Amino acid sequence: xxxxxxxxxxxxxxxxxxxxxxxxxxxxxxxxxxxxxxxxxxxxxxxxxxxxxxxxxxxxxxxxxxxxxxxxxxxxxxxxxxxxxxxxxxxxxxxxxxxxxxxxxxxxxxxxxxxxxxxxxxxxxxxxxxxxxxxxxxxxxxxxxxxxxxxxxxxxxxxxxxxxxxxxxxxxxxxxxxxxxxxxxxxxxxxxxxxxxxxxxx
Amino acid sequence: xxxxxxxxxxxxxxxxxxxxxxxxxxxxxxxxxxxxxxxxxxxxxxxxxxxxxxxxxxxxxxxxxxxxxxxxxxxxxxxxxxxxxxxxxxxxxxxxxxxxxxxxxxxxxxxxxxxxxxxxxxxxxxxxxxxxxxxxxxxxxxxxxxxxxxxxxxxxxxxxxxxxxxxxxxxxxxxxxxxxxxxxxxxxxxxxxxxxxxxxxx
Numbered sequence: 169x170x171x172x173x174x175x176x177x178x179x180x181x182x183x184x185x186x187x188x189x190x191x192x193x194x195x196x197x198x199x200x201x202x203x204x205x206x207x208x209x210x211x212x213x214x215x216x217x218x219x220x221x222x223x224x225x226x227x228x229x230x231x232x233x234x235x236x237x238x239x240x241x242x243x244x245x246x247x248x249x250x251x252x253x254x255x256x257x258x259x260x261x262x263x264x265x266x267x268x269x270x271x272x273x274x275x276x277x278x279x280x281x282x283x284x285x286x287x288x289x290x291x292x293x294x295x296x297x298x299x300x301x302x303x304x305x306x307x308x309x310x311x312x313x314x315x316x317x318x319x320x321x322x323x324x325x326x327x328x329x330x331x332x333x334x335x336x337x338x339x340x341x342x343x344x345x346x347x348x349x350x351x352x353x354x355x356x357x358x359x360x361x362x363x364x365x366x367x368x369x370x
Numbered sequence: 371x372x373x374x375x376x377x378x379x380x381x382x383x384x385x386x387x388x389x390x391x392x393x394x395x396x397x398x399x400x401x402x403x404x405x406x407x408x409x410x411x412x413x414x415x416x417x418x419x420x421x422x423x424x425x426x427x428x429x430x431x432x433x434x435x436x437x438x439x440x441x442x443x444x445x446x447x448x449x450x451x452x453x454x455x456x457x458x459x460x461x462x463x464x465x466x467x468x469x470x471x472x473x474x475x476x477x478x479x480x481x482x483x484x485x486x487x488x489x490x491x492x493x494x495x496x497x498x499x500x501x502x503x504x505x506x507x508x509x510x511x512x513x514x515x516x517x518x519x520x521x522x523x524x525x526x527x528x529x530x531x532x533x534x535x536x537x538x539x540x541x542x543x544x545x546x547x548x549x550x551x552x553x554x555x556x557x558x559x560x561x562x563x564x565x566x567x568x569x570x571x572x
Contacts (some may be wrong), residue, residue: 216513217473225458236465243457256443258428263438271419297499311418 170195172214172222177201178273178340180221181370182234185332188367190245194223202286235265238329250329257324263322264330273337274314275305279344286343288370305346309355316354320361335362354362373399373439374416374424379403380475380542382423383572384436387534390569392447396425404488424530439468440531452531459526466525466532474514475539477507481546488545507548511557518556529567537564 173180173196187194198203199220206218215222215232223231223240231237242251252261281287282298312334316322322330338348338359348355362368375398380487389396401407401422408420409524417424417434424542425442433439445521483489510547514536518524524532540550540561550557564570 216517217469231458231461231465232464233468236461236468239464240457240461243460255442257441258445259433259438263433264439265420265436266435266438274438292494292500292502294502297496299495310531 169223169225171199172197172199172206172220174199174201174202174220178336179219179234180285180333181336181339182329183223183237184370185222185335185367186238186241186250186329187266188370189250189332190241191262192241192245235329250327250332252323252326252328257326261323261328261330264311265328265333268312268322268330268333268337272305272308273333273340275301275308276337276341276344278348279305279346280340284344302344302346305341309346309348310352313348313352313355316358321358327362331358331362332367335359335368339363360366371401371425373425374399374401374408374422374426376403376422379422381421381436382536383541384531384534385423385425386572387441387537387569388440388452388531389443390572391450391452391529391534391567392443394443394447399566429485437531439447452529452534454525454528454530459528461564463525463530463532467530467535468516469536470524470532470552474507474510475535475542477503477510478543478546478548481548486546504546504548507543511543511548511550512554515550515554515557516558523560529564531558533564534569537561537570541565547554 171180171183171194173184175181175198184196199211201220205211206220212218214224214230219232221232221234221237223237231240239251242249252258278301279286280300281291282293282295283302287293293356295361312322321326322334341347348359373385375385375386377400388397401413407413408422409421414420416426416432418491421432421434423436423439425439426496427433433442441453444451450561451496480503481500483493484495484497486503489495514524521527523529524536543549550561
């Protein structure tokens with residue numbers, strides 16, 4: 169099997185960190201999405217949306233969506249568990265992973281698309297929408313700082329895919345100048361911890 | 371346990387259908403979100419975003435995010451499986467559920483927020499953004515019709531949470547006048563099938 173990857177993009181990095189935490193080696197094939205190397209008929213056959221990452225299995229069939237690829241590896245290589253253990257913890261990991269994705273990562277993505285210099289010319293932009301999303305992302309990062317007051321990791325006492333999503337989001341947010349603020353000490357403590365794990369370099 | 375629900379909203383319906391497919395009875399408590407009954411300090415304690423559904427467990431702790439609540443029930447009541455069986459099928463269900471959510475449901479939600487009459491006065495609106503999302507939703511529904519040519523259900527040969535997400539999306543899209551088109555015969559066949567299951571009335 170092999171995974172189509174682009175080192176600079178935040179979504180493939182989620183899967184790379186997940187694989188590093190599990191100690192799984194997968195062949196990576198670089199696809200330069202900034203030069204539209206994914207906008208080819210061959211690529212749209214692998215994933216109709218053209219987005220990365222894509223996992224190509226040995227039978228040639230493909231899986232896309234970062235979390236779907238991670239779930240595949242959780243099933244074939246359960247240790248260490250990164251989607252939680254037991255009904256309640258699995259649900260909490262799912263809930264927090266989605267909160268980070270939908271409430272923070274998505275707005276940050278809109279800021280990148282609608283306001284960043286690097287995304288200029290890559291589609292119709294509505295700066296006013298980008299600005300609303302920027303405020304939402306900043307507010308919700310502050311909310312998350314408060315949430316982290318009484319626990320070590322995003323979804324509880326165990327490192328999970330929700331921490332991976334958050335780490336990739338925080339690092340991506342820097343590209344649009346959204347950063348952990350000096351007073352956000354819980355988040356800063358969490359970030360120091362998550363980003364010093366060896367997997368963070370993946 | 372009990373679930374905070376609003377009959378007219380598409381997200382709680384996802385969980386109600388999921389429970390009906392599993393044959394699980396849960397006490398439902400109606401919360402009129404159109405009259406802001408969820409915008410209270412008590413409610414924000416249950417879910418900081420204020421959104422529905424929320425599952426309150428017997429110890430008073432709460433789960434939010436429809437899919438997280440569904441996953442909780444999948445774990446405590448595995449039959450019939452609605453998140454797939456085996457690594458590959460579980461990954462495909464995750465992939466398709468996310469594709470429906472992110473590529474179609476989210477744009478339809480933006481159309482509702484930015485263009486619909488009923489959402490007027492419920493937040494800052496950018497009609498131009500709503501129109502872009504409307505075209506995306508319509509294009510992607512057409513894409514899904516083509517995808518359904520060679521299989522019975524959204525993620526393969528088995529009914530899954532991805533079908534539930536799609537059914538709730540299609541019924542919700544009607545409220546913003548986005549409908550299955552006469553030439554979309556694969557989608558129409560799928561819709562007749564999914565909406566005639568007893569669970570669709572949940």
